[in-house]
Amino acid sequence: MFCCSIYFPEIYTWCYPVMFEVNLRGTKFFSSSTAVQHLLENLSKKSRAEILADGSYYLDRNPLIFHHILDFYCGGEFHLPRNICPVQAQKEMEFWMIPMKEIPVCCYETLHDDKQTEYKTIILDEGSSEGKHPFTLERAVYSSTCSLTNIRSKLLHALNSPLKSWLGKIWLFIVAVFTAVSITVFLLESSALYRVQRSGQPTNKTYELFGHNKKLLKIMTTKTSFEMAFAELLSNTVLMFDLLLRFSISHKKKQFCKKPQNILEFMTEMIIYGFSIAEYMVDDDEAVENFSYEMSLWLQVLYSLRVIRIFRIIDTSSEMKMLKLSLLKSRNEICLFITVLTSFAFIFGSCVYWAEFLNPDTYPNIFIGIWWAFVTMTTVGYGDFYPKTTSGYLVGVLTSTCGLILLAMPIAMISSNFSKIYDCYNFRKIHLKKVDLKNRTPLLYHSMESDSL
Known part of the structure; x- marks a missing residue:
């Protein structure tokens, strides 16, 4: 060899x-x-x-x-x-x-099976307001030399991360109180006990125009009391100031104006001012009689938009932010769920209509059958419509069984997305805390590490 x-x-x-x-x-x-x-x-x-x-x-x-x-x-x-x-x-x-x-x-x-998407989503959400991470922004506050820039940075940090500073906590408490006042006034205004009679007595024409709807008649013949109107305008002014303050200190005003939540809040503030003015302009019987039914209805609908203010308070919670991100990440699953649920509702709604066709007391049309299918598949079961024949019972069993299966799969995927994002957020939060502690007090950080070893 x-x-x-x-x-x-x-x-x-x-x-x-x-x-x-x-x-x-x-x-x-x-x-x-x-x-x-x-x-x-x-x-x-x-x-x-x-x-x-x-x-x-x-x-x-x-x-x-x-x-x-x-x-x-x-x-x-x-x-x-x-x-x-x-x-x-x-x-x-x-x-x-x-x-x-x-x-x-x-x-x-x-x-x-990597979590890069979740981490990138969390990082983008953390810097979505001004493009800076809270820790980076906080260090920029102390390193700034210009007094105006320093004040602006402090305000920006307090508004974007209210739970990380005393100024942010105080302002968040004020905004939360006036938001609660505004929503409470809105809820109390729907009850006749907290409304006062308009000047004069309602005429027969008023009852002729609005008597068919007690809710509308209550709105047209009564108005908000002066105390509640004052509380409404005061809370609306404070919340408008909060919105304008956020806009004035924002570094990206175009993005701020394009954000749907800011647009809706500004529209809400303007509608409340306009509604309060119209509420006292339409005070006598002649104005009430000439007031448009459709205009009153649309004003009430737009007036109800104030409840979206609560999302500003909820958005300060990191857990709610993670829930919002998980829902955005699960939009494909949600769209699939709605599409499949709608398709099966049309199928089972048509089936139960023809299964109960010989019974004149149930399901007058297919649209009622589709409504019943939606209610049954989502396990709500109002009981306003239900089958009364053997074939209808069989369709009902199939509808409820398919509803359970259709609900289980997308809900599991959505909860899985939330679990992944929430876990990634907790890991990142712990990591950033350690990095920030090391940057601020390196000697103390190293001593703590040596002690733990």
């Missing part, structure tokens, strides 16, 4: 492949695969690998995944270890020129 290797090297290499060494940060691997050797030679030509004096190859790469790379180039399948980061796995595959199509089904979860 020794003589054969001297006089006939090609035959020896063909019969007994030559072993070569691969060194990855001190971890040595040995292989005889010509495919691996050709790959290493190509990498050395691109200055990604180094050929040492003894003929071995050195690469400054993580050796964790190289066993699996050798398996792939030696004729086997490429499998990923469970304890590897998906981002690192994709980078290693790109470096070792392994195509994505070679990944087997059993490794899909390892390669693609």
Whole structure:
């Protein structure tokens, strides 16, 4: 064999492949695969690998995944270890020129089960107001030299992160109190006990125009008391000041004006001022009789928009922000759920209509059947319409069973998205707290670490 290797090297290499060494940060691997050797030679030509004096190859790469790379180039399948980061796995595959199509089904979860999307969503939400993270903004407050910039930064930090400063907590309390006052006044105004009679006595024409609807008649013949109107205007003024203050200190005023919540709040403030003026302009009988029924209805609907102010208070809670992000991330699942639920409601609504066709007391048309299908599939069950025949009972059983199945699947996906985002938020919050503590008090931070060790 020794003589054969001297006089006939090609035959020896063909019969007994030559072993070569691969060194990855001190971890040595040995292989005889010509495919691996050709790959290493190509990498050395691109200055990604180094050929040492003894003929071995050195690469400054993580050796964790190289066993699996050798398996792939030696004729086997490429499998990923469970304890590897998906981002690192994709980078290693790109470096070792392994195509994505070679990944087997059993490794899909390892390669693609990363939480980059959730973290990016949380980071974008944290900096959506002014493009800065709260900790970065807080440090900018203390490093600012200009007094106006310092005041603006403090106000911006207090409004965007009210729970992180005393100024923000005080202002949040004030806004919450006046928001509660405004909503309480709105609720009390719907009761006749807290309304006062308009000047004069209602005429027969008033009863003729609005007597068919007691709710509308109550609104047209009574008005808000002076005390409640004053509380309404005061709370509306404070909330309008809060909105204008946010706009004035914002660094991105165009984005602020395009935000739907800000647009709705501004419309609400203007509508409340306009409604309060119209409430006292329409005071006598002649004005009430000439007042448009449709105008009154639309004013009441728009006047009810004030309840959206509570979202400003809720939005200060991080948990509610995560809920909002999870719903936005689950919009495809929600759209799928609505589409499937609507489709099955049309199917079962039509079925129950024809199943009860010979019974004149149930389901006068298919639209009522669709309403019944929606109520049954969502497990509400008002009982205003229900089947009375055997065929109708059978359709009802199928409808309720399909409703349970349709509700279970998308709700599980939505709750899974919320769980992922909430977990990512908690991990990021703990990490940022440690980073901020280390930046502010590095000596104390290191001493705490040494004590824990």
